[in-house]
Amino acid sequence: MRPSEYTAALIQVLRAEPDRVRGCSALEMGSGSGVVLAALGALGATPLCGIDIEGAAVDAGARLLGDLGQAATAEFLRGDKWQPVAGRRFDLIVANLPHFPLERPDLPGRLPTWSAGGADGRLLLDPFLAGLGGHLTPDGRAVITHNGFVGIGRSRELLAPQGLNLRLVDSTLVYIPAEKLERMAAAVLLAETDRTIHCYGPYAFGEMHIVEISRGGAVI
Numbered sequence: 001m002r003p004s005e006y007t008a009a010l011i012q013v014l015r016a017e018p019d020r021v022r023g024c025s026a027l028e029m030g031s032g033s034g035v036v037l038a039a040l041g042a043l044g045a046t047p048l049c050g051i052d053i054e055g056a057a058v059d060a061g062a063r064l065l066g067d068l069g070q071a072a073t074a075e076f077l078r079g080d081k082w083q084p085v086a087g088r089r090f091d092l093i094v095a096n097l098p099h100f101p102l103e104r105p106d107l108p109g110r111l112p113t114w115s116a117g118g119a120d121g122r123l124l125l126d127p128f129l130a131g132l133g134g135h136l137t138p139d140g141r142a143v144i145t146h147n148g149f150v151g152i153g154r155s156r157e158l159l160a161p162q163g164l165n166l167r168l169v170d171s172t173l174v175y176i177p178a179e180k181l182e183r184m185a186a187a188v189l190l191a192e193t194d195r196t197i198h199c200y201g202p203y204a205f206g207e208m209h210i211v212e213i214s215r216g217g218a219v220i
Ligand SMILES: C[S@@+](CC[C@H](N)C(=O)[O-])C[C@H]1O[C@@H](n2cnc3c(N)ncnc32)[C@H](O)[C@@H]1O
Pocket: 001, 002, 003, 004, 007, 029, 030, 031, 032, 033, 034, 035, 036, 051, 052, 053, 054, 057, 079, 080, 081, 096, 097, 098, 113, 114, 115, 124
């Protein structure tokens, strides 16, 4: 459940605008360690809800929020994607989903569900985006991590029919360690090298964005 630089970048963006977090009901899909919800709770978001497919993550999140004195306003639900919160809406939805295009999900030191997003990286991202409009309050927004090499354009296409717009809030390069690079889907690596993936000898970096998604005036 060790947080990554993706999580760090997400927390940094959320912390930059505390007024847009305070008082918000917040959901994290794929809550892992629970640290993003802990950061949101520290900024005054309430209540807090975390979903994760892994029992160990649900336990870790509940333990962390309990240790931080936020147990009364935090719930952690075990389940797949939107299923545990069917019919519920939130002011703020955050996610650092597994969306790395991996041919083999056996990354050392990580559960297979931590990073692997299928051959194109979009195995979880697509259903998350497809269901997003039905879980945001009218003025709600989502803030998520988004690898450049899985296609920002495709995400915009999924959001447009829901009246949702995507804007880049922050962009950074993340180091792709050798064990991840050697398992990366070859088609994505080939197509994205020198576009959103930059290699210098054995060292590779991928473009990663923090994106905000909200309604552009349309009512769903
Ligand atoms: C990259 S980790 C993010 C963790 C968290 N942001 C953190 O820093 O600790 C992705 C998380 O998504 C969870 N996950 C994977 N597949 C899922 C699914 N189908 N539904 C819900 N959560 C899922 C994993 O168990 C993992 O905890």
